[in-house]
Amino acid sequence: MHDDTKKTAELLQQVNDYVPICSNLDTCLEYINQIKTEKVFLILSGQSADEMIDRVHDYKQVDSIYIFCINNIKYEHYLKEDHEKYYKLVGIYTEHEPLLRAIQENIRYLIKQSQVTINKALRTEDYEALLILRFFVIDLCENLRLKYDDLKQRQEQLGSxxxxxxxxxxxxxxxxxxxxxxxxxxxxxxxxxxxxxxxxxxxxxxxxxxxxxxxxxxxxxxxxxxxxxxx
Structure with a gap:
């Protein structure tokens, strides 16, 4: 793994612990294709963008695509002339910080939309929708439990x-x-x-x-x- 790829993966793990790295196109497509319920935030290197974006863009598992490269001008046509075709492409980035901000913003939006969907599914007892969302619900419940434990500990320290x-x-x-x-x-x-x-x-x-x-x-x-x- 190149040093820059390793650094990018380490930074992304601050957002999500699980960050698989694929250096082979077919391996990457096979991996994405086997995902059933989760959403993929796909980060392409400039080197792989031209070869991969057409093949992976319409995969239902792929929520959004980000190009991380040295020369963003080379790939701007994806956002300009071809923006309707590549509507899942969020942006082209040359630095880590803007890339992470874009991913975090998209995650917040998805969480907000998912919470609305979950509450609607719970109110209407839509079990099929809840089955699809079960991994998100499990993760949400676990995070709420951890937040509660932290809050309880702080309240005890305050004597309340x-x-x-x-x-x-x-x-x-x-x-x-x-x-x-x-x-x-x-x-x-x-x-x-x-x-x-x-x-x-x-x-x-x-x-x-x-x-x-x-x-x-x-x-x-x-x-x-x-x-x-x-x-």
Missing amino acids: STVVSYRGSKLSSPEIYNLKYNIGKSIATNGFLSTSRSKDVANIFAKKGTKRLGVKTVIIEIHVDTTKLTT
């Missing part, structure tokens, strides 16, 4: 077991009544509940526009006693 978070939302009168009626009782949600430690952030979400009629702006204040939770 209670965590306060807020959720801004638009609720109908029946929904508000159901919440009030169930005070002191357990409430289950069939989805992930997004909250913020900042009341100001929750207020921003509460004031966002909606097409729903007859709803009221609500900020829910949630107190979590970490001593009573095991997971």
Whole structure:
């Protein structure tokens, strides 16, 4: 492995632990083709771009393509004259930092879209969609568990077991009544509940526009006693 390739792989591992490196075109195509549910962020060297981009662009497993090279001018036609054909090509990069930023931004977008899809699948009990998303759900749950463990440890260091978070939302009168009626009782949600430690952030979400009629702006204040939770 060349030093520059090794350095690129090490930097990418800060974003994702698993970064396979392929130096052979056919091996790379075979590897991508066997992927069933995951999405591939494909980084091509300038040397391999001309040979590979046509063959791999329309693979359904490939979410986005990035060209990392020394001379970006040589490959600009992919983004200009041929941009409609190569719509998965995000950009051409000559330095590591802009490349990493572009990948991280795309990951954040995918996570946001996936969370919307997951919650919709949970609400409608779309088991086929949940099966497709199962690896993301497992990873999300594991990361939430790690975040919770870290939060619990910090609260213990501060000498407090209670965590306060807020959720801004638009609720109908029946929904508000159901919440009030169930005070002191357990409430289950069939989805992930997004909250913020900042009341100001929750207020921003509460004031966002909606097409729903007859709803009221609500900020829910949630107190979590970490001593009573095991997971």
